Amino acid sequence: MVSTAPRSSVLALVLASLASAAPALAQDAPAADGTAQRTGEEDENVSVSGTSNRTVWAGGRQVDIDTTSPDAVAAGERVTLRGTVLDNFLGAGRTISVKGPVGGDLFLFGETMDLGANVGGDVYALGQSLLIPDDVTVGGNVYFGGATLQMDGVVLGSILGGGANITIDGSVGGDVELDAADLSVGPDASIGGDLTYESAKKGNVSDKARIGGATVWTEKVPNAAEKEDSSAASHVGWAVFLFLGSLIIGGVLIGLFPKALTTPARVLQDDAPSALGVGFAVLLGVPVLAVFLGIFVLPLPLSFFALAIYVPATFLARFVAAFVLGKLALERMGQSPKPLGALFAGLAVLHLVYAVPYLGALTMMVATVLGLGALFLAARRASETTPVPA
Secondary structure, X not given: OOOOOOOOOHHHHHHHHHHHHHHHHHOOOOOOOOOOEEEOOOOOEEEEEEEOOOOEEEEEEEEEEEEEEOOEEEEEEEEEEOOEEOOOEEEEEEEEEEOOOEOOOEEEEEEEEEEOOOEOOOXXXXXXXXXXXXXXXXXXXXXXXXXXXXXXXXXXXXXXXXXXXXXXXXXXXXXXXXXXEEEEEOOOOEEOOOEEEEXXXXXXXXXXXXXXXXXXXXXXXXXXXXXXXHHHHHHHHHHHHHHHHHHHXXXXXXXXXXXXXXXXXXXXXXXXXXXXXXXXXHHHHHHHHHHHHHHHHOOHHHHHHHHHHHHHHHHHHHHHHHHHHHHHHHHHOOOOOOHHHHHHHHHHHXXXXXXXXXXXXXXXXXXXXXHHHHHHHHHHHHHHHOOOOO
């Protein structure tokens, strides 16, 4: 059984974020109204404090949010939430520390994610490691994908996902369903439902652990050596095919539509934190907004039009990120890269990382989000500078 604990609507976060993102990112002003105050520049350390009655947006190298607000979105190298978020919080960065309570859902995308305060809804975490200490309670489910999960707290719902090293030594009200390379269930663990996991070896489940339902282990049986060699060759061939296909498509884009890559690439280089935040809003918000328009606003062509733009933009976004990555890498090597050379270098690096389990999926998502944000900001700035005919 999967818990369906009451939680706030993700749609509310997406729509509120989209509504407030544009003015907050376009102006050098406080992130929100009320008494909230912002200090610092977007490319340095940013701190937001006070009270807000709408979504707080913040991006910078180190971001510190100490506000009381309905929703908050933060992106940076290090993100710390100290205030109170009444509804939903989305954080993206290398290190994310949640030290203030979140009333709704929590979305985390980063390398190191520490949950140090209670969450009323669900937790969605994608990254290298997630820590839920023993003094933290999650009111809904925990969805995790990454390398390491350490859960010592209380999850009233279920835990679902996968990772390399997963340790559960806390209380889970519902089921635990995992795909783990190494699973450990400690003596203090309490699972109200079933424990279902898939791994190459049997997990280390303590005899003192309390499991209310069944424990089901599905063994991952290694293939024979010949099949492994064949599978490896197939994966390598497919990876090379994807890389060459991407290079051909990118070359066509540069040859026919060079500004489609170079213009958003400049935006991404100049304002990566804003691109990251806007990219998450676009990635999550446009499909939901299209469905919302189709159901409640009635003109279906409008929602189809939104999706018709969204799908190719998502595809183009990875080329933008690859172009910027390759350009920066070659410049670090003391070269003056040409557009095609920069794209080649960026695609080569990204496709190598894509082949790494877990890290590849995370990298692909980050590249897509950054590229989407850059495309959105570039289009918006172009519309602001385009003169209106008299």
